[in-house]
Amino acid sequence: NTKAFIFDLDGVIVDTAKYHFLAWKKIADSLGFEFTHQNNELLKGVSRVRSLDIILELGKVKAPQEDKNRWLIQKNEDYLSYLVDMDESEILPGVMPILNYLKEKKQLIALGSASKNARPILEKTGTLSYFDAIVDGNDVSNAKPDPEVFLLAAKLLNTKPEDSIVFEDSVAGVQAANIGGMTSVGIGEAATLHEAKYLFKDFTQMDKTFIDNLIK
Numbered sequence: 001n002t003k004a005f006i007f008d009l010d011g012v013i014v015d016t017a018k019y020h021f022l023a024w025k026k027i028a029d030s031l032g033f034e035f036t037h038q039n040n041e042l043l044k045g046v047s048r049v050r051s052l053d054i055i056l057e058l059g060k061v062k063a064p065q066e067d068k069n070r071w072l073i074q075k076n077e078d079y080l081s082y083l084v085d086m087d088e089s090e091i092l093p094g095v096m097p098i099l100n101y102l103k104e105k106k107q108l109i110a111l112g113s114a115s116k117n118a119r120p121i122l123e124k125t126g127t128l129s130y131f132d133a134i135v136d137g138n139d140v141s142n143a144k145p146d147p148e149v150f151l152l153a154a155k156l157l158n159t160k161p162e163d164s165i166v167f168e169d170s171v172a173g174v175q176a177a178n179i180g181g182m183t184s185v186g187i188g189e190a191a192t193l194h195e196a197k198y199l200f201k202d203f204t205q206m207d208k209t210f211i212d213n214l215i216k
């Protein structure tokens with residue numbers, strides 16, 4: 001059977017969360033408040049605009065829209081500067097074997113990411129050609145946990161939600177998959193991703209039998 005396998009990007013295929021963190025931290029530093037790794041967890045899977053609002057709430061900063069726009073540009077320019085040297089060595093462990101196995105089994109593969117920088121990241125890591133459809137932050141208006149991003153990906157692959165499997169590292173993303181009627185597979189810790197139907201610490205823990213059972 002052919003199924004649609006939809007991958008989130010940040011935290012699933014690559015660990016870009018560390019770069020988002022560094023770039024947001026610079027904004028917080030310049031505004032004079034602390035931004036911790038724990039705070040950064042709140043931003044996973046969340047859009048850029050919403051992320052800034054969350055950060056400003058943390059720092060109890062109120063600012064006019066023009067300041068916010070400036071910080072959004074600054075943050076993204078800084079974030080992009082960390083991506084300049086990105087290559088396939090930044091692909092998370094176990095991801096390539098699963099992508100290759102899905103290809104071997106003639107399954108459909110899509111990207112479902114909140115990021116507006118998804119395409120250059122796929123290009124730099126050499127994974128772009130694996131994807132039959134790409135849906136990212138430029139294509140949707142409703143952020144996860146709204147299922148729009150995954151529903152659009154399934155639609156582009158001509159696949160029903162119930163025949164779609166979503167790999168996600170964020171709580172909002174797991175919820176989006178569940179709300180969309182898809183099979184959610186959490187990649188990360190049980191403490192945060194307990195709503196996922198299946199859970200793996202990372203892709204090295206996922207074996208071929210798991211995929212075989214999904215496509216039976």
Ligand code: B16
Pocket residue numbers: 008009010011020043044045046047048051076112113114115116117118137170
């Ligand atoms: P950008 P994902 C999300 O990507 C990240 O998890 C989140 O931290 C980030 O704010 C968001 O993309 C927007 O990214 O600023 O590049 O548009 O996890 O949905 O692949």
Ligand code: MG
Pocket residue numbers: 008009010011012044045168169170173
């Ligand atoms: Mg993610």
